[in-house]
Amino acid sequence: MESLQTPLMLVTLLCYVSAFGLLIYVFYSPREKVRKIARGINLLGFGLTTLLLGIRTVLIAGLPLTNTYEFGLCFAWAISLIFIIIDYRHNLTAAGLFVLPLIIGLMAWLITLDNSVRPLMPALRSPWLVIHVLTAVIAYGAFALSFVLAIMYLLKEKQNSMGTESKWARALPSLDLLDDLSYKLVFVGLPFLTIMLVTGAVWAEYSWGSYWSWDPKETWALITWFIYSVYLHVRFMVGWKGKKAAYLSILGFGAVMFTFIGVTYLLPGLHSYV
Amino acid sequence: MINGANSLVNPGNAWVKLKQGITGIFFKGSESMIKFFSSVKLAVVLIASLIIASIFATLYPKVNVFSSFWFRGLLLLFTLNLAVCTFKRLPAVWHKIFRKGELTPFILANSEYIKIEDSSNCAEKLLEHFKGKGYRIQTKEENGQLFIQAEKGFLNLIAPHLLHFALIVVLIGAFLGSFGTKGEVRGYVGQTVPVSNEPAMTVKINDFETLYDEDGAIDNWVSHLTLYVNNEEVKTGTTRVNHPFKYKGTVFYQSSYGYTHVVELVGEYNDTFALPDQKVFKIGDIPFNINQVRDGALLKIFRGHEIVDSILLAPGDKFTFPNGTTLTYLELIPFTILSVKKDPGTPVVMLGFVLVTIASTLFWTGRYQEIKVILDSGENALYYRVNCKNKTAVAEISNEVIKKVKGE
Numbered sequence: 001m002e003s004l005q006t007p008l009m010l011v012t013l014l015c016y017v018s019a020f021g022l023l024i025y026v027f028y029s030p031r032e033k034v035r036k037i038a039r040g041i042n043l044l045g046f047g048l049t050t051l052l053l054g055i056r057t058v059l060i061a062g063l064p065l066t067n068t069y070e071f072g073l074c075f076a077w078a079i080s081l082i083f084i085i086i087d088y089r090h091n092l093t094a095a096g097l098f099v100l101p102l103i104i105g106l107m108a109w110l111i112t113l114d115n116s117v118r119p120l121m122p123a124l125r126s127p128w129l130v131i132h133v134l135t136a137v138i139a140y141g142a143f144a145l146s147f148v149l150a151i152m153y154l155l156k157e158k159q160n161s162m163g164t165e166s167k168w169a170r171a172l173p174s175l176d177l178l179d180d181l182s183y184k185l186v187f188v189g190l191p192f193l194t195i196m197l198v199t200g201a202v203w204a205e206y207s208w209g210s211y212w213s214w215d216p217k218e219t220w221a222l223i224t225w226f227i228y229s230v231y232l233h234v235r236f237m238v239g240w241k242g243k244k245a246a247y248l249s250i251l252g253f254g255a256v257m258f259t260f261i262g263v264t265y266l267l268p269g270l271h272s273y274v
Numbered sequence: 275m276i277n278g279a280n281s282l283v284n285p286g287n288a289w290v291k292l293k294q295g296i297t298g299i300f301f302k303g304s305e306s307m308i309k310f311f312s313s314v315k316l317a318v319v320l321i322a323s324l325i326i327a328s329i330f331a332t333l334y335p336k337v338n339v340f341s342s343f344w345f346r347g348l349l350l351l352f353t354l355n356l357a358v359c360t361f362k363r364l365p366a367v368w369h370k371i372f373r374k375g376e377l378t379p380f381i382l383a384n385s386e387y388i389k390i391e392d393s394s395n396c397a398e399k400l401l402e403h404f405k406g407k408g409y410r411i412q413t414k415e416e417n418g419q420l421f422i423q424a425e426k427g428f429l430n431l432i433a434p435h436l437l438h439f440a441l442i443v444v445l446i447g448a449f450l451g452s453f454g455t456k457g458e459v460r461g462y463v464g465q466t467v468p469v470s471n472e473p474a475m476t477v478k479i480n481d482f483e484t485l486y487d488e489d490g491a492i493d494n495w496v497s498h499l500t501l502y503v504n505n506e507e508v509k510t511g512t513t514r515v516n517h518p519f520k521y522k523g524t525v526f527y528q529s530s531y532g533y534t535h536v537v538e539l540v541g542e543y544n545d546t547f548a549l550p551d552q553k554v555f556k557i558g559d560i561p562f563n564i565n566q567v568r569d570g571a572l573l574k575i576f577r578g579h580e581i582v583d584s585i586l587l588a589p590g591d592k593f594t595f596p597n598g599t600t601l602t603y604l605e606l607i608p609f610t611i612l613s614v615k616k617d618p619g620t621p622v623v624m625l626g627f628v629l630v631t632i633a634s635t636l637f638w639t640g641r642y643q644e645i646k647v648i649l650d651s652g653e654n655a656l657y658y659r660v661n662c663k664n665k666t667a668v669a670e671i672s673n674e675v676i677k678k679v680k681g682e
């Protein structure tokens with residue numbers, strides 16, 4: 001089953017790429033039927049991602065949350081899931097134009113990673129790992145979508161301010177909806193990120209005897225948390241909405257991606273395994 | 275910038291202000307200091323500074339940012355900010371949650387307005403609707419006007435304040451942590467060794483073992499210990515990764531381990547040696563090492579970097595090198611390294627973490643909603659306003675109210 005993973009990932013990637021291609025086509029010549037097909041193929045991609053996670057669960061006889069590859073797969077899965085939920089609730093297939101490149105990029109990168117099954121090192125054999133990583137997946141998924149909606153907001157806003165009735169302006173939903181959804185996702189994500197930080201710290205206390213060591217991964221997770229808490233405070237207390245909120249959401253997701261990928265590749269640290 | 279330069283040149287001014295602020299806190303209260311520290315804008319500035327400092331610290335790990343005086347100063351300001359913010363707002367929240375009895379009539383400026391036909395019937399319907407939806411209702415009748423206030427989602431109202439309070443607890447715990455000590459225990463199985471940061475303590479290392487799971491992968495490392503305080507035995511137990519050994523606030527973590535192989539060499543040398551695991555030695559010009567694996571001690575003979583021979587040795591086994599030197603494997607002695615921590619702040623931090631987690635989950639209990647209604651039987655009009663941070667909810671609740679009032 002182990003050798004099934006890479007081919008399956010390629011097929012999944014193909015699904016997402018074709019869904020993306022169809023959405024671009026719909027963007028240029030709106031056709032309800034094609035949009036529905038794109039939606040269907042995207043759903044298939046999500047189903048295959050779920051299957052991949054299922055296979056992984058069987059392979060490692062536990063939840064697939066233990067290394068970069070598995071976390072990345074869960075991350076892509078969460079982004080895909082939240083996108084599907086938002087799409088069905090608000091008819092926001094256009095968001096796929098921005099979500100899908102994210103998922104495609106993630107998937108393409110995951111294919112290059114080692115997906116063989118390795119035994120877990122003793123420090124990782126802890127129930128805290130599951131809560132820690134699961135909350136991270138949910139928070140990151142929510143922030144990813146908030147980021148996408150923020151970009152859509154800025155694009156639409158720019159179109160509006162130029163006063164042109166362009167394709168973008170028509171394809172994207174109202175500014176209010178984009179702003180509100182983007183904020184709601186931050187509001188959902190932040191408590192999960194908070195629990196992620198706390199459970200990570202408790203776990204570190206049990207395994208290393210130090211709940212906080214300021215290692216780069218920890219520090220960047222804290223920076224991310226700070227950015228999103230600023231987001232909520234300036235939104236309600238200083239009145240930052242719309243454009244400024246969108247920029248903060250983008251900044252926050254930049255920190256998320258740097259914590260996830262940048263720290264591992266660009267900075268030295270303890271967390272070399274996740 | 276110029277302001278900052280001024281206060282550097284003339285510290286007296288700043289000092290006077292600080293003193294006034296402190297006196298303000300202790301005496302009259304609600305002075306400028308409190309105002310300063312209760313500002314959310316200050317919070318944003320402080321958090322932004324913490325972000326920039328942290329980014330800098332990860333880019334230049336050689337600079338000691340996190341233990342620096344100024345970083346701790348920032349954290350202190352942040353804690354004060356949080357504390358003033360939280361405690362200043364507490365009475366208002368308390369009042370909102372626990373207020374009882376009659377409502378004080380209120381004014382709804384610029385509120386929504388609906389014309390109605392039968393105001394008595396309408397009030398009944400509305401109240402029933404609110405009750406059914408689980409709202410807490412308070413009413414007051416005055417001058418032909420009926421005031422209704424319906425609220426729910428109190429847990430959500432508490433959430434940010436509990437979260438802030440929890441963060442203060444964590445920060446206080448972290449501060450207490452600076453009074454803690456760290457140390458180490460290292461020794462061979464069978465030895466009794468001192469605990470570096472606890473002069474009264476010694477630890478006897480009874481055993482060390484590597485545990486394997488059913489797939490043959492390393493599951494954990496376990497040290498079996500007996501702890502002595504002033505030479506009196508106080509506790510026996512184990513420490514393993516993720517399950518530290520604890521005694522009255524002193525915690526022992528499995529941090530590292532190793533093996534030493536005791537061998538006797540006859541020929542080129544005639545002595546007993548203690549060889550560290552995996553370290554390469556030479557007999558004649560032949561390099562070798564001994565590596566402890568799951569099944570025993572593995573002797574490896576090299577040519578260059580290539581392994582040309584490997585033999586599993588049990589105590590008593592012999593191996594003869596090409597130059598005639600005989601190695602007799604005598605004994606394996608494992609050693610263990612534990613890190614030791616005594617931190618009076620850790621329980622406080624953990625308590626803070628529990629509160630942080632509770633507060634975080636409270637955010638999912640649904641936004642606090644407050645509906646204010648004035649039913650004016652004289653004008654046959656209904657004024658209402660919905661307060662909620664969730665915009666969609668405001669629209670939904672308003673629609674429900676309108677529907678109820680208009681008789682569906």
Ligand code: HEM
Pocket residue numbers: 187190225226229232233236237311312313314315317321352355356359360363434435437438441663
């Ligand atoms: C990084 C640390 C902080 C975190 C994670 C945090 C988190 C939060 C969260 C999640 C909310 C609720 C926002 C909402 O309802 O949408 C909130 C509200 C608030 N925060 Fe903070 N906060 C932090 C620091 C501070 C500081 C330092 C202050 C002091 C000025 C502050 C003042 C407030 C105020 C006044 C509210 C509004 C409370 C209300 O709803 O009545 N926060 N905070």
